[in-house]
Structures are given as C-alpha cells and as structure tokens.
Amino acid sequence: MRQKKLFIAALVFLAVITGSIIYAADHIDAPAVTSQSTDITDLYVFRGQDAGNLVFVANTQGLLSPGATSAASFDENTLIEFNIDNNNDKIEDLAIQCKYDAASNAMLVYGPYPVSEPGTMSKIQGQTTARVAVTAYGDAKPKIGTGTYGIKVFAGPRDDPFFFDLNRYKMILAGTAPGFNNPGTDAFAGTNVLSTVVEVPKFLLGNTNSLNVWVETKKKM
Template identity: 40%
Template sequence: MKKTKLFAGLGALALIGGVLIAADHIDAPSTMGTTADIADFYGFEPSTGSDNTVFVVDLQSNVLPDLAYGTFDESILTEINIDTNNDLVEDMVIQAIPRDGKMYFFGPAAPSTTGVSGTILVDSPLGSVAISETDAITETTASGVKLFAGPRQDAFFFDFFQFNAVIGGMAPGGFKTADEAQDTFDGANTMSIVVEVPNSLLGATTGQNALGLSVYKTWVTTNKKQ
C-alpha cells in the first residue's frame, strides 16, 4: 500500500451510539484556534430507516461573525475512526485533508496504523469537493457518498459570559433560564467536514447502544504532518 508521511495525533473526540452529539470547544493551546481543534462530532442517520450514516466534524478556527472565513490547515489530517467489532480499536477510517481549495477524502478502509498516528490511504480515494466559502458546495460520488467542507453555523448554544460569571462567583443567581440566556456563539461559524456514507461501505457491526440497537462506535482525531 502506498503511504504518505506520518501524521501524529493532536486532538480526539468520541461518540458511541446511534444519534449522539459530542462537543469540546476550545482545546489545548497547541490546537486552539486552528482546524486541528475539534469542536463537535455528530453521527446520525439522515432519515428514519435510512441505509446511510452521516458524519459531521466541526473544527474550531476562530471564525467569529466579524472575522473573515477561516481556512483548513493543509498540514492537518482529519480522521473519522470506525469500530465495527466492539473492541474500541478502529477497524476502518475515513480521512480528509485539504489541498489547493479542495478537500480530499479517503476510505472507508482499514488503517495502515491504529492509535494516535496514521498515514493517508492514497490507495483508497473516496472523492473530493471544492471547499465552500459563501455558497455551500456539495459533491456526490458514483458510490453514493456525499461530501461537503467549509464554514457552517456553530451549532453549540452556550452563554459563555454567564458561565464565567458563575464559576468566578460573580453571579449569585446562578445560570440564566433558557429564555434569558444569550448564545455567545450565535452567528459564529466552525469549519465543517461532512460525509454521508452508505452503510454498505462500512460493513456490518457488532457494536450495540444502550437500547440494544446495532451501532458503529466512532471517534474523530486530528493529526499533524511530521
């Protein structure tokens, strides 16, 4: 198998189950404010009974309303890890890396290495899509995979200033109600990578959620070129 230069892990965020959401805004200084910083990871069926799975990775890039759109760092490989035999080790990966205004995808395929490092699976190209700017651009491949990469509205609702006031002892009344709270991230964007994949490309899974339903156990990592 052809390999590219080794990528070493920087960030990780996991979800286990059917329709679950994980959020982790503002990571360590080595990743904060870059597209190595994972903000959100979503995995879900696009509709009830669908034979597809959608993966959404939101990456922080300090893309606030009064700033220009951010860009994907070309030294960062984003990897969606998929466990199909319930041992919490990735059996398949979907990789995404930007080059010259496009996002290139590879997999789903068995990784050449597992854990915190990896190499691009150049023998398993999945497709590519132009990175969106002001208008959303999507691409559908011959195998039925749908791809997107670009800025999207931050889905995380959080009253950041009230939170700081509460933990700093400056808000005796505590947290505000849902009607009173202010969404600090309203109007802000993340840099998002979206892949919709037919389950036939992922194969069978022995993983189960708390309801006993079959699920893929998945997590996302960002890796920097070494």
C-alpha cells in the same frame, strides 16, 4: 501513491449507540491547538435524510468572527480522520480520512477503509472516494461532492451549530443562578467554524447496529 505519516494533534471522542447519540464539544481550551487548524470544536454523527446513510461532521477552527471567516482556510498539512469501531473493542476498525488539497482548493475523502495502523499514527489509505471544492464564505449555493458508492461530502465555513449559555453556566457555578433559562443565550451566536461533512452508506461501515466514533486531527510529520 506515496503514503504519508502523520501524528496526532487533537482528538474528540463520540460514542454512537443504536437510536441515540452522545456527543462532545471542545472550543479552544487546549493550549496546544488554540488558534490552530487542528482545533476540533465538535463531532456529530447522525442518520442522513436517506435512512440508509450516516452523516459524519467534524467542525474545526471555532470562534471565527464573520470578519475572520472569509480568510480562514483548511490546512493541507492537517488530516481530519473519523475513526470507527464497529465491534466495541474501542480500537478503530475503519477510518474516513479528509485531506485538503490547496492546489485545487478541494477536500479529498479517503475511505471508509480498514485501518492499517491503529493508534496515534496514521497513513493515508487507498485512493480518494469523494472530493468537493471548498464552499466560500457567503456562498448561497453550498457545493456538495459525490463519489464512490454514493458517498457525499461538503467542506467550508458554517455557523457554529453548538448551543451553550456560557454566562448562565458561570452564574450557576458561582451560586448566583438556580438553573438555566429557557430559552438561554447562545454564547457561540455569530461565530463560525470550518465544517467537514461526509455522508456514507451504512453498508460500508460493517454489519452492526452500534458504532463507537471519534475524530482526530493529525499533522504531517
């Protein structure tokens, strides 16, 4: 298989520590990725329903209205890459790479594999370990693909899971509100994202109780 060079287009950082999660969110406030397939909104990592698995979620192309969601699609020239540091040196040791194949309308998963080139440049590593047809907007039965070692994958539009009361936040900054309401008003209600979800057995991630994880979207050169 020909290895393809890619360059970094956007990135969000997340640190996973034993027993807890620190997460980051970013909705189109970087001019270089606004309205692009490379725009990352959120990264989540959490224990699966099977306690022996970890679930990695990368959401992209946020703030999609219901009307725009049916026409939204993954980009075959954009690589979604989960980077995993399992020895706390802040350098990726493993990568899970997800690449859309337009011909089959499927998301292909590579890895987790050892990283041959740490940093902003990447090569697609090895062979596919899982694949799944992209679930269409409004499909009542989400498609779940399975692959090597029990890896599972989903790809398709989802309701944006991130909750933030943006208007109240602005009022707090302006000094016109003392704090957030409980419950607040979700500024992202009614908007969608394109979600890529990969569930991986923990034994594939190294013998460690602590991981640093970040996600990058990378464009083909």
